[in-house]
Amino acid sequence: xxxxxxxxxxxxxxxxAGRHPTAQVLTVGAISxxxxxxxxxxxxxxxxxxxxxxxxxxxxxxxxxxxYFGLFGLLGTMHLQGRTAPLTVVGPPGLDEVLVxxxxxxxxxxxxxxxxxxxxxxxxxxxxxxxLITVASLPMRHRIPCAGYLFAEKPRRANLLxxxxxxxxxxxxxxxxxxxxxxxxxxxxxxxxxxDVSAPAPAPxxxxxxxxxxxxxxxxxxxxxxxxxxxxxTFLEELRERAAQTHHSTARQAATMAVxxxxxxxxxxxxxxxxxxxxxxxxxxxxxYPTAELATEGLTVNL
Numbered sequence: 001x002x003x004x005x006x007x008x009x010x011x012x013x014x015x016x017a018g019r020h021p022t023a024q025v026l027t028v029g030a031i032s033x034x035x036x037x038x039x040x041x042x043x044x045x046x047x048x049x050x051x052x053x054x055x056x057x058x059x060x061x062x063x064x065x066x067x068y069f070g071l072f073g074l075l076g077t078m079h080l081q082g083r084t085a086p087l088t089v090v091g092p093p094g095l096d097e098v099l100v101x102x103x104x105x106x107x108x109x110x111x112x113x114x115x116x117x118x119x120x121x122x123x124x125x126x127x128x129x130x131x132l133i134t135v136a137s138l139p140m141r142h143r144i145p146c147a148g149y150l151f152a153e154k155p156r157r158a159n160l161l162x163x164x165x166x167x168x169x170x171x172x173x174x175x176x177x178x179x180x181x182x183x184x185x186x187x188x189x190x191x192x193x194x195x196d197v198s199a200p201a202p203a204p205x206x207x208x209x210x211x212x213x214x215x216x217x218x219x220x221x222x223x224x225x226x227x228x229x230x231x232x233x234t235f236l237e238e239l240r241e242r243a244a245q246t247h248h249s250t251a252r253q254a255a256t257m258a259v260x261x262x263x264x265x266x267x268x269x270x271x272x273x274x275x276x277x278x279x280x281x282x283x284x285x286x287x288x289y290p291t292a293e294l295a296t297e298g299l300t301v302n303l
Contacts, residue, residue: 001029003153003205003303005228008044010269010295012234013066020297021066022270024230025050026151026207028132034058034074035149035209041070042077048298052078053085057128059135060091061211062121062146068095072102079110086113090128090135092145093118121145124222138222140213142247150222151207158198165197166190205303208263212270214244215253220260227303229258230295233268236275236284251281255288265303269295 004027009020021038025045032054034041045052052074060068068091078087089095096116103109119127119137122145128135131154138148160177166189173183173192183192208223210231223229231254235243243250249257251268258266266289271278278294285292293299 001156003028003207005207005230005301005303006048006050007267007269007295007297007299008041008048008050009038009297010271011038011066012270012272013064014273016273019271019273020044021070022061022211023070024209025055027054028151028153030054031056031130031132033133033135033151036061036067036211037069037071037074038066039069042074044297045074053081053083055087056085056130057088057090057135059128059149059209060089060095061140061148061209062092062142062144063094063098064144064212067211072099075099075110075114076108078112079108083112086115088115088117088128090117090119090149092121092147119147121147136222138208138210138219140211141216142212142214146211146213148208148210148213148219150226151209153204153206155204156201158194158201160198166192207303208261210254210257212248214247215249215257217257217260220257223261223263226261226263228265228267228301229261229263230267230269231257232270233281233285234270234272236280251284251292252288255285255292258289258292265301266292267295267299267301268292 006025008023011019020040022036023038023041024035026033034055122139127137134152136150140146140148180194182194185191206226208226208229233251233254234248235250237250237252254268268285282294
């Protein structure tokens with residue numbers, strides 16, 4: 001089953017030609033989840049062929065504009081395109097007030113149900129769950145309440161091995177085996193153990209999204225062994241004091257978090273507009289975590 005992250009934007013607050021504010025899409029199976037929604041997110045969705053009607057939920061980290069100013073426009077587009085499926089929006093308290101006010105003054109009445117789930121940005125707790133994933137909040141340390149998110153795939157079923165199945169099983173018996181059950185012996189077949197006719201289920205995959213935050217070593221405890229970490233890296237280490245003043249992280253700090261968390265892959269993003277080229281940020285991260293990558297627009301990571 002697909003578990004794919006696509007980067008739509010990874011710039012910081014100040015606009016920069018060729019870069020877009022934070023927005024990402026995580027696709028699990030046939031369902032997609034939007035993570036932050038900076039300005040221009042829906043244009044980027046068009047550019048990279050992300051279909052809004054596949055979105056089941058939107059996760060907003062905090063209420064700085066470069067992380068959510070594109071949301072109301074996206075909701076309007078969904079309405080105009082005739083969306084009827086419910087949409088869940090997860091984010092810090094106050095986001096619901098903003099959306100209600102915008103809808104009231106523009107007299108927009110959505111043609112679909114939108115459920116808002118407030119997040120306690122100071123806690124690590126499950127905030128969303130469906131049949132495919134669970135999502136837990138990660139307490140970021142920023143200038144305003146801010147949450148990261150840990151997306152965890154639910155355990156998948158083991159795959160039946162056709163060559164090991166006894167002949168003549170009925171569809172009902174195959175369905176029971178597919179659900180993980182053992183079959184008792186009957187007049188036609190001896191007992192069949194699920195473990196004997198299946199391959200082990202693939203390990204569930206996990207993706208950790210770290211939004212704007214001071215470097216916080218304690219967060220490594222929540223992401224141990226994650227398959228992928230996105231960590232903001234607004235500044236180079238030479239501007240570490242500036243990073244602390246603005247409650248951001250450096251590329252080196254992002255890489256240090258990846259090492260401490262034992263994650264399998266690292267993406268860095270949220271680059272300051274002062275950096276016209278991103279090579280120095282990548283080099284700084286790779287000095288600590290050699291396989292670090294830049295989260296540039298259009299990058300797709302399959303796990």
